Amino acid sequence: SQQGEEDPQALSIQEGENATMNCSYKTSINNLQWYRQNSGRGLVHLILIRSNEREKHSGRLRVTLDTSKKSSSLLITASRAADTASYFCATVSTGNQFYFGTGTSLTVIP
């Protein structure tokens, strides 16, 4: 399977705290992306990091990528109740094939 692994599977934090989730993958990649999914809805793209980048920021999001370890992390700072959702990493190699990781379910308690 080309599916990535994410940990933790579930994360519960208080509003205002930071949330960190990790993604490990198996194959070489062109880029890695993070998506959010609210219950019963489609996925929403959050951020993309290319294989030659090590860190990227977007608002309260910070993504790191270590291609030597085939791993990435997503940090959400100053979390809000509205951040409650499932978060998936997706690896992209050639041919526009997107494979999603197992996901992290984040609960932010007001």
Next chain:
Amino acid sequence: DTEVTQTPKHLVMGMTNKKSLKCEQHMGHRAMYWYKQKAKKPPELMFVYSYEKLSINESVPSRFSPECPNSSLLNLHLHALQPEDSALYLCASSQRDGSRVGSPLHFGNGTRLTVT
């Protein structure tokens, strides 16, 4: 609301029925995707269309038949499904040209399919 529209939102079908799922986007994207998602699991890639041609079939059973009539529309025809095929079926689209490998996916909100 998303820019990718999927219909119907919910579908209940028997194992002998034939039904179709529809997906539409008007963003000029030339790659379109079908994903299947079971509860509390990640989306699983089924099919990819690039410039209206099927480019990837992830060994999906023939009871699922995709069709891309034009660059804005994507259908998934269903026939003789099994109860284990019950899932959320997600359509997505992305830009597709030689310089943009892996442009972000834009998802619809899915069709919740129940096979009885």
